[in-house]
Amino acid sequence: MKSNPISKSYLYTANDNAPDIExxxxxxxxxxxxxxxxxxxxxxxxxxxxxxxxxxxxxxxxxxxxxxxxxxxxxxxxxxxxxxxxTVNVTEMFRDPTFWRVLKDQILPNVLMNHDSISIWHAGCSSGEEVYSMAIVLKEMGVLDKAKLVATDIDSAIIDKAKRATFPIKNMELNSKNYGRFHDDATRTLDGYFREANGEAILNPDLTKNISFRRHDLVQGGIFSKFDLVLCRNVMIYFNQTLQNNVLNKLHDSLFKYGYLIIGSKESLIWCEIANKFIVVNNEEKVYKKIKD
Amino acid sequence: MSKFRLSSQTNYKAVVIGGSAGSFQSVTKLLATIPSDFELPILFCLHRLKHVRNGFVEALSIKSNKAIVEPLDKEPVRTNGVYLAPANYHMCVELGNTFSLATDGLVNNSRPSIDLTFETAAYVYRDKLIGILLSGANKDGAYGMKKIKEKNGLTIVQDPDESMINAMPTAALAATEIDMVLKVDEIIDFLMTLHKQMKR
Known part of the structure; x- marks a missing residue:
């Protein structure tokens, strides 16, 4: 055995001749x-x-x-x-800009009409792009102070990265473009929310203060709180049907009655046992509302 | 139609078709010809703009005899279905004959990647899969064709001489054994011949 069996090559090349994994x-x-x-x-x-x-x-x-x-x-x-x-950690700020528009114009106003505060769980938050996008939306609506955001992921290393609220400059073009699409105004950018240092874009700290990050495994972890909104986008696509059902039960239990569940644009509850406890609020953006305990 | 090596085997289960730059017209022509009762599911993985979610299905549907669907995660692959890999997702096939989508990194600079659709379909359908690779500018699909051939599936590439951009068919020819090199009209003829045999 070599003295150091674990050395990672930094340039990933797939071995096309490797036999299939059984x-x-x-x-x-x-x-x-x-x-x-x-x-x-x-x-x-x-x-x-x-x-x-x-x-x-x-x-x-x-x-x-x-x-x-x-x-x-x-x-x-x-x-x-x-x-x-x-763990797959590919994400972007304001991914699916049309979803963020629905969130701003319909979902958030709806929740805030009935409550003085709002609690949101980002399940499978990866490097934080989604939760920080949420903070920006809430800030622009003038309700960030009323919000409690919880962001969780199975991967501790990515949580540490997310906490830094710092993104590679090369990603900011796409992030800003998505943001412009969200506002339906290509001239709007994220520039005002970030400062640049050492080739990185650092988010203004006032946007991060209501966010708590913690490690949580959707598969093995329990229910730790109740929320008005749960976002779990493009996470369950990595699970089989059995596990999707199991995780959806937990997401359901983590929502207040009449709270909202949001999944990825190409995901669906159609094949899931729990579908009858939700109604579809927006099918295109996959927004569901819990109507039964 | 003796040029087609259909031989004894007609019990195919699915057709996967990959294409990129220069393949759009071939795909629309194919969809305009394939009849609505063509049984085998057809899974298209075509390179497309990552951040334009709508419009592509509609564009392909104009002349198509069959409805085209971007599958949702865990949607069953149905007989008679025509599927298109959605923007910004990899489209894979799972044992149990369902789709599963993925957002992992780009493969061959592409998401959806043809290699992933082909490789996972080859794993599920084995020798009952037909893989067709059309015109395109990179090597995406070559590894996928190799995986299809390893499982004894049928491999077809568009004739590089006819392809608007021949990098993709050429890369596949270099990567593995290709059963047939055909012009688009011949690929359509082949699928029609198969259709008639399956109807018998």
Whole structure:
């Protein structure tokens, strides 16, 4: 055995000649992880989970799933890094600008009509783009002080990153473009909300004060609070149907009655057991309202 | 139609079609010809603008005999269905014959990536899959075709001489064994022949 078995190549190249990863291999892997670390990946959607595992194997030149299993078994320090690597962290501010318009024009005014305050959970917040977009919207509506925002993710490393509220300058063009589309005004940019330092865009601290970040695993974690709004966009696409049902039950239980659930634009509750406890508020933007406990 | 190697096998389960720059007209022509009772599901993964969610289905639908759908996550793949990978999502197929969508990073600078649609479909449909790769400017789809061939599926590329931009078919020819190199009209003929045989 080499002295340092875990070295990551920084330039990812997929090994196109690697043999297929078998389902039996993945089962052994998820079983080991469950037993040793109590994370449950068993019901992740197979196609994407397999791809993420292949990526880790290529990235660290493990060559086989067996090698990865051995490393995870013998090197607990590696586990957090492994979770970071298999978690998909692709996101942008104001993703799906039309959704943010619906949120500003319909959903938020509706909640605020009946309440003096608003609580929002961003489940699977990744590097924070979505929760900070929310803070900007609330600020522009003059209600940020009435809001309590909670952002959670399974990956501690990404939570640390999100807390910094700092984004690569190269992403800001798209973020700003989305923001302009959200306002239906291409001349509006995010410039006023950020300052630039060391090649990064740093969000103004007054936008971050009502946000709390915490690590939370949607699969294994319990219900920790109740919210008026839960956003869980493009997170459950990585789960199979069984797990989607299980997680949706938790999201349902985390909502006040008549609270809103928002999922990704290409997700749906149609195939889920819990669909009858929600009504569709906006089908195009996948906004649902809880109508039954 | 002896040039087509349909041989004994006509029990295909799905057709995946990948295309990029220079493929739009071929796709509309194909959709204008394929009849509404064509049984096999057709899964299109076409490179498209990442942040334009609407309009592409409508544009492809104008002359199509069949309804075209951007599938939702976990939507079942239905007989007779025609599907288009949605903007800014990878479109994969899962065991159990459902779609699953993903937002992971770009693959071959693309999301949706043809490689991912092809690879996951090959895994599910094995030798019962037909993969067709049309004109395009990068190598997306070449690895996917290789995976289809590894499972003994049928591989077809648009004739590079006919392709407006031949990088994609050429990359696939370099990556793996391609069963047929056809012009678009011949690809359509092939699918029509298959359709007639399946109706028998």
């Amino acid at each position: 389902i039996a291999d993945l089962r052994r892997l998820t079983q080991l992880i469950k037993e040793k670390y109590n994370y449950d990946f068993k019901d992740y959607a197979m196609s994407s989970f397999k791809r993420r595992i292949k990526r880790v194997i290529d990235l660290y030149k493990f060559k086989t799933v067996d090698k990865l299993i051995t490393v995870l078994d013998t090197t607990p320090d590696f586990f957090e890094e492994f979770v970071s690597e298999i």
